[in-house]
Amino acid sequence: MQRPPLSPRSVIATAADLADAHGLTEVTLSAVARVLDVRTPSLYGHVRDLAALRDGVTILALGELADRAGEAIAGRSGREALRALCDAHRDYARAHPGRWESLQRRAGDAVVRSDEAARSSRGLGAVLRGYGIDESDRVHATRLVGSFLNGFLHLEHVGSFAHSAPPADDSWALLIDRLHGLLAHWHTKDTK
Structure with a gap:
């Protein structure tokens, strides 16, 4: 059977699959070359270096996640859209x-x-x-949602929630509800 020709897309897809199987730190040019059954120098015509290879995996992931999140939030707003967005990230992770x-x-x-x-x-x-957050404040709200997603999903991935009750799913639902409340009252001023 003849091997399909190398392309930037095939090299990056192979690196992404390797990352899923063994972790991103295991993604090296030589590891990808071994999977593709080519010599490492053959990859340099398709990716500049290791940083470009890993950036390619990141771009691939962003595109896949954008597709999933876009489908999930379509036709939704408020709490439903937030939950759908968060669930799309969790499912992808x-x-x-x-x-x-x-x-x-x-x-x-x-x-x-x-x-x-x-x-x-x-x-x-x-x-x-959908929450009416002004454009000038969206960067802060984006960082808040991103911090929640990245922090929770990282801790879940490394097993930090596996040894205590309640189940992580309970915390996930509760924290999204609390995040919804915070976003819904973003412009409420604390007068204390």
């Missing part, structure tokens, strides 16, 4: 732990400028607009 891990690293300029990053950002922006 569980299904693709290495790709999710790639989203937890400092990204290069190619990631930041990518269409996939913009699409991913638009999904959360749509949810926050």
Whole structure:
């Protein structure tokens, strides 16, 4: 059987699969070359270096997550949209732990400028607009939601919730409700 030709897409997809199976730290040019049954120098025609390879995995993950989140929040607003967005992230992190891990690293300029990053950002922006949060405050609200998602999903992934009651699912639902309350009252001033 003839091997399909290498392309940037096939190299990055292989790296993403490798990350899901073994963790992002195991994604190296030589590991990807072994999976593809080629010599490492053959990859340099498709990815510049290890940083570009890992950025490619991040861009792939952002695009996949943007698609899932967009489908999940379509036609929803408020608490329903927030829960759908959060569930889409959680489901993705569980299904693709290495790709999710790639989203937890400092990204290069190619990631930041990518269409996939913009699409991913638009999904959360749509949810926050549904709460009436001013554009000037959206960066803060985005950081709040991102901190919740990244913190909870990381702790869940490493098993931090496995040894105590209640189940993580109970906390997940409760914390999304609390996050909804905070976002719904974003502009309420504390007079104390």
